[in-house]
Amino acid sequence: MKTRAAVALEKGKPLQILDVDLEGPKAGEVMVEIKATGICHTDEFTLSGADPEGLFPAILGHEGAGIVVDVGPGVTSVKKGDHVIPLYTPECRTCPSCLSRKTNLCTAIRATQGQGVMPDGTSRFSLDGKKLHHYMGTSTFANHTVLPEIAVAKVREDAPFDKICYIGCGVTTGIGAVINTARVEPGAKAIVFGLGGIGLNVIQGLKLVGADMIIGVDVNNAKRAWGERFGMTHFVNPKEVGGDLVAHLVNMTKRGADQIGGADYTFDCTGNVTVMRQALESCHRGWGESIIIGVAGAGQEISTRPFQLVTGRVWKGTAFGGARGRTDVPKIVDWYMDGKIQIDPMITHTLTLGDINKGFDLMHEGKSIRSVVAF
Numbered sequence: 001m002k003t004r005a006a007v008a009l010e011k012g013k014p015l016q017i018l019d020v021d022l023e024g025p026k027a028g029e030v031m032v033e034i035k036a037t038g039i040c041h042t043d044e045f046t047l048s049g050a051d052p053e054g055l056f057p058a059i060l061g062h063e064g065a066g067i068v069v070d071v072g073p074g075v076t077s078v079k080k081g082d083h084v085i086p087l088y089t090p091e092c093r094t095c096p097s098c099l100s101r102k103t104n105l106c107t108a109i110r111a112t113q114g115q116g117v118m119p120d121g122t123s124r125f126s127l128d129g130k131k132l133h134h135y136m137g138t139s140t141f142a143n144h145t146v147l148p149e150i151a152v153a154k155v156r157e158d159a160p161f162d163k164i165c166y167i168g169c170g171v172t173t174g175i176g177a178v179i180n181t182a183r184v185e186p187g188a189k190a191i192v193f194g195l196g197g198i199g200l201n202v203i204q205g206l207k208l209v210g211a212d213m214i215i216g217v218d219v220n221n222a223k224r225a226w227g228e229r230f231g232m233t234h235f236v237n238p239k240e241v242g243g244d245l246v247a248h249l250v251n252m253t254k255r256g257a258d259q260i261g262g263a264d265y266t267f268d269c270t271g272n273v274t275v276m277r278q279a280l281e282s283c284h285r286g287w288g289e290s291i292i293i294g295v296a297g298a299g300q301e302i303s304t305r306p307f308q309l310v311t312g313r314v315w316k317g318t319a320f321g322g323a324r325g326r327t328d329v330p331k332i333v334d335w336y337m338d339g340k341i342q343i344d345p346m347i348t349h350t351l352t353l354g355d356i357n358k359g360f361d362l363m364h365e366g367k368s369i370r371s372v373v374a375f
């Protein structure tokens with residue numbers, strides 16, 4: 001069949017809106033009509049050519065929501081008409097990683113997903129007879145896409161697609177980092193570096209679990225009001241701190257008879273390796289944990305003195321907020337529908353597919369928190 005898609009023909013060029021060919025779902029696969037998709041940093045990272053593993057031509061996009069329109073042989077967990085969110089981190093429940101209960105990084109389709117093809121090694125997308133690569137196993141910048149059954153989460157049908165698509169990446173990553181990766185407890189003091197589409201979700205996750213002190217750090221003063229809206233209690237602009245940022249943050253978080261400072265939990269939501277070091281070093285000695293969420297540029301390295309870790313600080317990273325997609329994503333949709341978390345205010349722009357390149361411009365200009373394309 002034909003479907004309309006925003007195609008990344010080559011790196012560094014705007015996406016082109018074209019009718020592409022899409023084959024039906026094979027065994028264990030489903031076809032989904034995408035109703036909405038967010039535009040996230042990693043789409044931009046790949047499109048720009050900065051990602052050395054980026055494949056072209058491709059159909060990008062990994063933050064979507066839609067309806068199952070067809071299922072291949074052997075599919076049992078979803079049926080036609082089900083509402084789903086595609087998962088760039090699948091959940092097979094049978095691979096050693098899923099069974100370990102220690103990680104959400106399912107390995108069932110890992111190799112082929114990275115090569116831009118379906119688990120059988122072929123692509124369902126083509127243009128004029130030429131193969132188009134899938135992207136992150138999701139390819140949501142198309143009105144229809146084909147995914148493995150293990151890479152969709154079935155969600156309730158009364159939830160609006162143009163909002164819950166954000167749960168396909170940003171919301172789950174931010175809230176999940178708090179709940180699954182850091183396991184923040186009530187009363188904790190936390191610092192969030194970078195108040196964008198991820199950091200604001202970390203803030204609302206911290207508020208949800210009952211953190212006491214939520215310090216937001218951003219070089220852009222316009223982010224103060226954004227942070228406050230979701231539960232931030234203090235704001236620091238590193239450019240306006242006279243002196244050392246880490247010392248300033250440690251001082252702000254002093255407590256107890258010994259008056260030792262440092263946060264219980266810090267989160268990097270910038271992808272900047274200098275910020276990652278600041279985040280680690282502004283943790284409390286003995287128990288502070290720093291969670292890296294930001295994805296750094298290719299070839300970047302992090303550093304600190306071993307003393308920082310010897311004295312009990314913990315450096316961790318998280319992918320998709322440590323969430324097991326098929327299990328956790330439907331619950332997050334429920335939280336949204338029950339008013340426990342907010343999504344609507346963070347979606348600052350809703351665009352048509354024809355205007356998708358404007359979404360990338362808004363991201364570059366720092367004007368959006370999230371742009372969503374509604375089909």
Ligand code: NAD
Pocket residue numbers: 041042169170173193194195196197198199217218219220223238269270271272275292293294295296318319320321369
């Ligand atoms: P964003 O651009 O919306 O937000 C980044 C924020 O950081 C901006 O507000 C910016 O002003 C601020 N910032 C930049 N430099 C800073 C500095 N030196 N100190 C303090 N603040 C600074 O980006 P986003 O959508 O929130 O994404 C953040 C990062 O998270 C990206 O690297 C993205 O790739 C990554 N990410 C990771 C995962 C994962 O699973 N690990 C998932 C989604 C996104």
Ligand code: 022
Pocket residue numbers: 040041042088089105106107110113114135136137169295318319320
């Ligand atoms: C999503 N991300 C950034 C912005 N939006 C993002 C990027 C990469 C990962 C997670 C989120 C990520 C962390 C660890 C891995 N990835 C490796 C997982 C593994 O090897 O098992 C990652 C993922 C998918 C892809 C590449 C890297 C891909 O499909 N190309 C989850």
Ligand code: ZN
Pocket residue numbers: 040041042062063169170
């Ligand atoms: Zn993303």
